[in-house]
Amino acid sequence: MDLSEAIYGRRATRAYAAAPVAKNVLESLIDAAIQAPSAVNEQPWDFTIIQNIALLDRISAAAKAHMIETMPRGAFPEHLHETLESPAFHIFYHAPALIVISARVGGWAVENATLAAENLMLAAHGQGLGSCWIGFAQRWLETKDGKQVLGVPDDVVPVAPIIIGYPTAPTPPVPRHPPQLRWID
Template sequence: MELTEAIYGRRATRAYSEAPVPKDVIESLIDAAIQAPSAINEQPWDFAIVQDRQLLDKISTMAKAHMIETMPSGSFPEHLHESLESPSFHIFYHAPALITISAREGAWAIENATLAAENLMLAAHEKGLGSCWIGFAQRWLETPEGKQALGIPDDFVPVAPIIIGYSATPIASVPRRPPHLRWIG
């Protein structure tokens, strides 16, 4: 697959088959992730991989409750509140794997983890896998209980909880708005 094809073809996947993702495939995605640039070449990444269905279900339940409890009223569209309050809504869309990318706390932790996350998602697409960054999980994973659930070291910040799996349905292209450009000089 050409890089341009991966960039233009990767989309958020929210429906997964039950097929597990082999360990060697996950390791290859992480290898692609660590090829990302990092501030002053620190390479400060930590990857927590969860494939245990019961733990994924527990994290989904805890993260939903945390979001409901801590979300300011009106901060999200109403349909998101309704989803979070629905017992049948699983924030990981029943994907077979969650890879959470954390980075050592510091001035560029967010940037470092985000660069690795984009590489990981592009590599997943190239291998025929779907992926989706799950923002609903982030705030709970930052809590002491969330970090403990994934064994994230105290001096690391969880940034990118990304689900991975084989898509249950084809993902349609999403039109993009034209960019706002300002040519200076």
């Protein structure tokens, strides 16, 4: 797959087969992630891989409860509240793997982890896998309890919770708005 095909073909996947993703495949995605640039070449990444379904279920429930408790009504579309309050909703869409990209706390922790995340998601697409950054999990993973589950030290911040798995069907493209361009000569 060429780069343009990967960029234009990668989509957020929200329907996964139960088939596990092999350890060596997940390691290859992380290897792609660490090829990303980082500020001052610090390479501050930290990766947590979770494939334990019971643990993913537990994190999903905790993250949902945290979001319901902390997400003010009116600040987000009402359907997000309804989705989170549904007992049937699983924030990880029952994907067989979660990779949380964290980074050492510093001036560019979020940017460094985000650059690695995009590489990881493009590499996943290139290997026929689906991926989705799960924003609903982010805030809970940043808590003391979330960091404890991940086993990350205090000087590391979880940034990018990305689910990985085999899509049950192709995800169609989403129409894109035209870019806002400002040419300054």
